[in-house]
Amino acid sequence: MEHFESYMTERDVAYIKSLGLDHIRLGFDQIVLEESPYTYREKILELLHLFAAWCKKYNLRLVLNMHKAIGNYCDVLEEKGLMQSKELQDRFIAVWLKLEEEFHNDDDIVFELLNEVVNATADEWNSVAEKTVHAIRTLNNERLLIVGGTEWNNPPGLDTIKVYDDECIIYTFHCYAPHEFTHQQGVLQWAPLYYNRKMPYPTDDIERYRAYHRLLGSKNAYCDIDKMDIGFLRKYLEPAKRFIQKHPDKILWCGEFGTIRHCNIKYRENWMRDMITILKEWDIPYCVWNYLSTPNDGNRFSLVDDDNRRILSEGLGRIIRGEVD
Secondary structure (H helix, E strand, O other), X not given: OHHHHHHOOHHHHHHHHHOOOOXXXXXXXXXXHEEEOOEEOHHHXXXXXXHHHHHHHOXXXXXXXXXXXXXXXXXXOOOOXXXXXXXXXXXXXXXXXXXXXXXXXXXXXXXXXXXXXXXXXXXXXXXXXXXXXXXXXXXXXOOOEEEXXXXXXXXXXXXXXXXXXXXXXXXXXXEOOOHHHHOOOOOOOHHHHHHOOOOOOOEXXXXXXXXXXXXXXXXXXXXXXXXXXXXXXXXXXXXXXXXXXXXXOXXXXXXXXXOOOOOOHHHHHHHHHHHHHHHHHOOOOEOOXXXXXXXXXXXXXXXXXXXXXXXXXXXXXXHHOOOOO
């Protein structure tokens, strides 16, 4: 419990506000919130209420994101899958009903149903999401809800996501492309770890990127481009553009994008600038991943220093505020 009480503090919330940002996406894990099936840890609920109070104090919207559900975690293949288990689905829905009960009178809090759905077909996830939406709507017709697609919330998932006749639903996607740049020399996945090369961005050295994919068995990666730059990102993000063109009355939010902490800071800034330039052009609101990672996190994407919790560069601060012109 000591970790949860010290990891994020009021001081951090105040600092996030000082950076010129307007909302915080707070991840939580079902296994941490649940004491046992349908029973919840009061101390964790107290911490969520405390964090919500800080956000209200500093005029920040709060997104509660179920980052890891029992039966569906983006980095681990679970023995029993959420999409295939009615028991796990009932528990999943019950968590959200509990949170609606806890925060029923706070309209500033947004519920993001599940982070980066994996090991599920679009039909399976759409069915679970729809059941969850309908359950929450029995308690609150106006709660803002966020729903993403399958396959780690990558942009192509927007092509098969269920679109609701509900103005209080927001749709989301994530972007970590090109993966060999954003996750370069990461230790949680074998390919970036084994390839083990520093990756520049932007660059005319497309061969460095092609070599990574040859390691994965692909012989024709990036055969249609001769450099890695904003042009690649625009093409990769086309499903997001199609979604907003097809559904101009819906809100689309980029809920995660970022680069691993040990990436060269100038390359991080360059990539962030290009991403946010595109998002602003298309009027897509966004949330950067992430503010702070623990030192033992294998995928550290922190924007701030571990010790003083200050932004790693002034340039990065300006960029995430949207100052990209």
